Amino acid sequence: MADQLDKAVIAKAYARWAPIYDFVFGAVFERGRKAAVAAAERIGGRILEVGVGTGLSLPDYSSANRLVGVDLSAPMLRKAKARVAERQLGNVNGLAVMDAQHLGFAEGAFDVVVAQYVITAVPNPEATLDEFARVIRPGGEIVLVNHLGWHPEFGWQRLARWAARHGGVELIERRAMPPLGHFSLIRFARKANA
Numbered sequence: 001m002a003d004q005l006d007k008a009v010i011a012k013a014y015a016r017w018a019p020i021y022d023f024v025f026g027a028v029f030e031r032g033r034k035a036a037v038a039a040a041e042r043i044g045g046r047i048l049e050v051g052v053g054t055g056l057s058l059p060d061y062s063s064a065n066r067l068v069g070v071d072l073s074a075p076m077l078r079k080a081k082a083r084v085a086e087r088q089l090g091n092v093n094g095l096a097v098m099d100a101q102h103l104g105f106a107e108g109a110f111d112v113v114v115a116q117y118v119i120t121a122v123p124n125p126e127a128t129l130d131e132f133a134r135v136i137r138p139g140g141e142i143v144l145v146n147h148l149g150w151h152p153e154f155g156w157q158r159l160a161r162w163a164a165r166h167g168g169v170e171l172i173e174r175r176a177m178p179p180l181g182h183f184s185l186i187r188f189a190r191k192a193n194a
Contacts, residue, residue, distance in 0.1 A: 031178045032145040033057045035185050036116050039143045039173070041065065045111035048135060050100045050128075051118035055080030055092075063091045068110075070098035100128045108137040116145045120154050126162045133169050133190055142169070142188040145177060156184070163188060 037060045040047050044065050049057065052069030053076045061067055067089075071077050074097050084092045098104055100115070100122050113132040122128045132142045148156050156174070163169050169188040177183040 032183050032185065033116055034060060035177055036114050036143050036145045037061055039185060039187055040112045040114050040141070043112045043141050046109065047112045047114060048103075048105070048110040050103075050113060050115045050132070051121075052077070052080055052095065055083040055095070057114075057116065058083060058089055058092055059087050061091065063089075065091055067092045068105075069095045070100070070103070071095075072097065072099060101131055103131045103135050105135045107134050108140075109135050111137060111140045112143060113141075114143045117147075119144055119146050119159075120148075125154070125158070126165075129159075129162050130166065133166060133188070136190050138190050138192045140190050141172065142190075144186040144188075145183060146186070147182055148184050159186065 033056060037057055041062055044062070046066045046068070047061065049067065049069045050071075052058070052071050053073070055069060058067060058069065058080065069077075069080060069092065071080070077095050077097060080095050083089075084095065096104075100118065101124055113136055115128075115132065119125050119128065129142070136142065144159075148154065148159070160171075163171060168191050170191060172187040172189050174184060174186050177185050
C-alpha cells in the first residue's frame with residue numbers, strides 16, 4: 001500500500017514538472033545523459049530506458065539501436081512521444097507508462113537498461129534493480145546515472161549491498177560525473193551464468 005501511495009505522489013509530482021522539465025533540468029543533466037547513452041552504446045542492440053521522462057536522451061542514441069522507453073508519468077511520456085514524432089526517431093519501438101519495479105517485459109528481453117536520475121526516486125530501489133537485472137540478457141548491462149550520498153540512506157554502499165545480495169551482477173564501472181562530481185555513472189553487467 002505504501003508503495004502505491006509513493007508511486008501516486010511521484011507520478012503527480014512529475015506531471016507538474018512535465019511542462020517545464022526540459023527547460024529546468026535539460027542543461028544540468030546533459031553530461032550525465034550523454035555519458036549514459038555512450039555507455040549503453042558500448043553494448044548497443046535493444047535498449048530499455050527506464051524513467052525516459054520527456055525523452056530528452058532519445059535523439060542521442062544511434063539509429064542502429066532499438067529503443068523502448070517507460071515512465072510512471074503519462075504527461076512526461078506525452079512529451080516524449082511528441083519528441084519522437086518531431087525528430088522522426090524510427091528506432092524508438094515504444095513508449096509506455098510502466099512502474100520500474102514491475103516491468104512488463106520478458107526475462108532477458110534487452111541488451112541494456114538505462115536509468116538516469118531514477119534509482120533514488122523509486123519507492124524500492126533494490127526491487128527495481130532486481131527488475132533491471134531480470135530484463136537484461138546475460139552479458140547485458142545496467143547503466144545508472146544518479147546522485148549518491150546526498151541522503152545518508154542512499155549512498156554507494158546501498159548499491160554495493162544490492163549487487164552482493166543479488167549475486168548475478170558485477171560492477172563494471174563507477175565514476176564521478178559533473179557537475180562537481182555530485183553524480184555518478186555506474187555500470188553493472190549481468191553475469192553470463194546468471
